[in-house]
Amino acid sequence: MTDLYNDGFSVNTVTSIKGLLTKNAMKEQANDVFEICSYVDGLEKKIDSMTEELTNMQNQIKEMQEDTLVNNAKNALSEAQERLNARCEQIKAQVSEVKEQVRSTAKSIVDEAKAKGRTALYRVSEFLGIKKKLLDIRENVRGAIKTTDKDIAKTALLAKGFREAGQTAANAFRTFADKPEVDYSQKEQKHPITKAVLAPMKAVKKILVSMELHLDASIDKLDNLAMNVQLDKEKHMENAKTKEQTEPERVEAEREEAVYSPMVAEPQEYQYNADAFGARGVDEVKQEAAHKEAPKVREDKAR
Numbered sequence: 001m002t003d004l005y006n007d008g009f010s011v012n013t014v015t016s017i018k019g020l021l022t023k024n025a026m027k028e029q030a031n032d033v034f035e036i037c038s039y040v041d042g043l044e045k046k047i048d049s050m051t052e053e054l055t056n057m058q059n060q061i062k063e064m065q066e067d068t069l070v071n072n073a074k075n076a077l078s079e080a081q082e083r084l085n086a087r088c089e090q091i092k093a094q095v096s097e098v099k100e101q102v103r104s105t106a107k108s109i110v111d112e113a114k115a116k117g118r119t120a121l122y123r124v125s126e127f128l129g130i131k132k133k134l135l136d137i138r139e140n141v142r143g144a145i146k147t148t149d150k151d152i153a154k155t156a157l158l159a160k161g162f163r164e165a166g167q168t169a170a171n172a173f174r175t176f177a178d179k180p181e182v183d184y185s186q187k188e189q190k191h192p193i194t195k196a197v198l199a200p201m202k203a204v205k206k207i208l209v210s211m212e213l214h215l216d217a218s219i220d221k222l223d224n225l226a227m228n229v230q231l232d233k234e235k236h237m238e239n240a241k242t243k244e245q246t247e248p249e250r251v252e253a254e255r256e257e258a259v260y261s262p263m264v265a266e267p268q269e270y271q272y273n274a275d276a277f278g279a280r281g282v283d284e285v286k287q288e289a290a291h292k293e294a295p296k297v298r299e300d301k302a303r
Contacts, residue, residue, distance in 0.1 A: 032225035039218040050207045060196030080151040087144045125229040138215040148205045159193040
């Protein structure tokens with residue numbers, strides 16, 4: 001992770017918020033945050049690669065062999081390179097703004113979590129605030145892809161025209177020198193424009209397409225993060241509600257146990273079933289015998 005954030009995100013901030021989320025049983029949210037940061041960081045690296053290709057294209061155009069046909073095309077090719085470069089700089093500025101918002105939001109959440117604990121971590125859903133910016137970047141990237149496609153088509157057509165014109169001129173000279181013409185259709189030849197301009201343009205388009213996929217994934221992760229945070233909130237609210245409902249019942253059960261437990265502790269006081277009836281019968285026999293014995297004793301005394 002250190003390599004990912006040395007140039008943009010604060011390493012300590014990103015690792016801290018990921019660690020706090022994981023520690024508080026919010027693993028899904030932790031993974032979402034990490035991947036969002038990874039995607040945004042990856043966008044900037046792709047922009048750097050695109051800038052390198054455009055700089056190479058600019059240098060190649062300058063070094064192209066001077067001739068009448070190429071001189072007429074160099075301005076148009078330079079304008080195409082400048083358009084792409086301007087778009088690249090615009091996207092780079094947008095991505096930098098997103099990175100700063102992610103970094104500041106993460107730092108704020110980490111600082112608040114020290115005081116408020118787990119509930120502060122629900123603020124990671126605020127990362128959803130960068131969604132509008134990412135959507136704008138994606139729209140910009142898609143526009144760049146369309147522009148690049150047009151420039152690639154025009155450059156390819158230009159290279160083909162230069163190549164065919166050169167072949168026609170070459171055959172004209174061969175005819176003038178009484179030499180047979182060459183069938184260039186059987187030979188694969190590329191005009192210098194292909195290497196100088198067309199190849200870098202295609203490389204830039206490939207990077208732009210990759211950026212669009214990165215942006216799609218980032219936006220999906222933001223939606224996923226918001227959903228996971230909401231589910232976690234609802235789960236903990238439900239658990240708290242259940243605990244509040246069962247607490248009075250637990251207290252009442254403990255009170256009843258305290259009241260009735262002494263009575264249960266005297267096993268000799270109650271007798272059940274046949275034993276109870278047997279004991280009762282013995283008592284009644286003893287009482288009847290005592291009543292009969294009393295008159296007999298009085299009669300004996302009277303005699």
